Amino acid sequence: MGSLAKRMDKEKAKRAVLGLMYLTTFKEASGSRTWKAHDWEILDELHEDGYIGNPKSKVRSVDLTDKGAGESERIFEQDFCMEKDLAQLNARCADLEHENDKLKAQLIEARRLGDKVRELLVDEYKCLDCHETFKVLGSCDGDHSACMCEGHCPHCGSDSWTTTY
Secondary structure, eight states, rough: HEEEEEEEEHHHHHHOOOOOOOHGGEEEETTTEOOOOSSSHHHHHHTTTSBOOOOOSSSSSSBBOHHHHHHHHHHHHHOOHHHHHHHHHHHHHHHHEEEEEEEHHHHHHHHHHHHHHHHHHHHHEETTOOEEEEEEEEEESOOOOOOTTSSSOTOOOOOOEEEEO
């Protein structure tokens, strides 16, 4: 065994071998079989895990259990098939674009509603002394330059004013 093989991650190697077994799977009357031209230690572990039959025979193929056949196909499709990956990514992109369009529409509607709310919150007043018209937000801005919280015209200070609507 080479130096790289001694350092390999056995779980990753088992997963790769099981996925690659899908390529050499064939059907027989007794069930699915696959060629066993892989590392013997990994084949032994796949047998212990219940994915394949006993690899210790002179036959060049080994039985794939139902569990092994299903997992082999799933791993192969997940790790080695581009079309599905691309199809999944394209579908996800389409979903995200649709979601983005919905969010844009919601943002436009929220801005429109915000403009309506601001219109409703702004009152227009007319001073009866200086005859200046001024708009007042529904809340005080702190410096009293555009509020009526003290009851005086911000232009002349008069307390004689009326709404214009």
